[in-house]
Amino acid sequence: MRVLFIYPDICSVKGSFYHGIGYISAVLKKHGHETNLIHITEIPKKEDITKKIKDFNPAIIGFTSTTNQFQFVDQVAEWVKQDFNIPIICGGIHTTMDPDSVISNKNIDMICIGEGEYAMLELMNAIEENKSYDKIQNLWIKQGSKIKKNTIRPLIKNLESLPHADRDVFNFSSLLEESKRADVIIGRGCPFACSYCLNHKIKEIYKGKGEFVRIRPVNDIISEIRDLVKKYEIDIINFVDDTCTLDSGWVKQFCEKYSKEFSIPFEMNMRVETVNKEMLQLLKNAGCREARFGIESGSEWLRKNILKRYMSNEKIIQAFQDARDAGMKTYSYNMVGMPFETPEMCQETVEINRKIKPDYIQVSVFYPYPGTELYNICRENNFLTKENDKITGYFETESVLNLPTLSKKQIKNFWTEIDCIVFENTLEKDYRKLKPLYRISSKILGKRKSKALFTWIKKRVA
């Protein structure tokens, strides 16, 4: 049986490999099904989509999407239904977090909540054998005006029982053209419960259905990387998990085995409370060139009371110092425009980033994802009303919230302030003479334009 996945990944030029589709595709192929993918990386055109569907002639179409991508699912599913009588299933993060809104879409016939490998396999088998599929766990299926809501199956216990994610369905070589960076995932789940993140909700959905945090055995990951480097030219491994340093025993074993076999540098997301000097040094010696930590806010009050992140500023500063001492580059993730945030708290985010001097910085304007605790808080407090509840693009600097403590303009200004910190640090370090000019230019043009101008000047000077 043939399934065609459609993934609206409109963000970077070439798009990224997505493990969710990769794993489902691998399981389906292993059981004899055929898979294909429309990887949408720019605003889609109906005729292109229609042609690809005609050419592949699938028995079913499977959409995946995060919240911000759902607007494209809505559009493309409409086109599909205009010309084809093919059932449509939708899965992924947004569906899992907000199933009611996704199933209410008139063009979507069924949805998959949570892990999709075995639900999709059972569905494909049932379609192939012409059997009914209305009892498949994890699926909600439209039946006339009713919706059949099936229960959730247990979490996949041993992730190593799954085949390695299928990269061919993505045409992985073409994704490597932009940068030879391979994303690898070491596990699923997170033990923390930050209020803006999906994990606390997923944990609740899967209550009593098995261990939520699962880390793949080191040997399984090593064998996947071995296959990857055999097949593709790879310069860097990017471990995309939310937190890669949860189990110090695992990290130690991984470092030993990885460094014995590979000399390719890698990068990881970490949480400051899960690392120490010794672990960071081990990671560096094994090839880790970049430690990435979520700070999110420099205000301890906001982190603890609103974001449910209980680390101290001291611990953050220490982790950045330790990573730098170990010889790694550091990366800090931040947000502005959170509920109850004040200009003073934003300033604390600026200050902590100035102190830790990261090599890279990412700052996002806070967006309340449906299904999360912080989304509900935004609703209850009227920060998010029917009028301003719109899905924005990923990297918007305009907040959707009406916050009494922080105006949209202040959010934008702090976003710019934080975004410019790394640039200003390099200017200070390597191009001191340009600093006074940059200051004047910032006053006239604003920091954003000045950063662009001086980046251009720096390139010329270098």
Ligand code: B12
């Ligand atoms: C890896 C990752 C990235 C990577 C790669 C993104 C990508 N294209 O895959 C990078 C670093 C680029 C990234 C960037 C961003 N990310 Co991100 N990312 C993740 C992360 C950590 C893992 C996703 C993953 O691969 N999981 C592993 C797979 C196997 O699990 P899964 O996705 O749940 O898939 C299963 C099911 O959902 C289901 N399923 C999925 N699709 C389908 C389809 C069908 C048909 C079926 C039946 C089932 C099904 O089956 C799958 C297998 O079991 C998640 C957090 C998380 N834990 O999920 C955040 C997450 C997806 N990211 C998020 C965000 C917000 C972003 C950014 C916007 C961050 C920012 N502000 O900069 C950017 C956006 C850029 C982009 N192009 O996506 C949010 C999305 C929230 C939402 N509700 O939309 C998440 C959920 C984290 C969070 N904050 O809660 N991200």
Ligand code: SF4
């Ligand atoms: S530590 Fe990261 S992945 Fe875990 S709950 Fe918090 S934000 Fe989500």
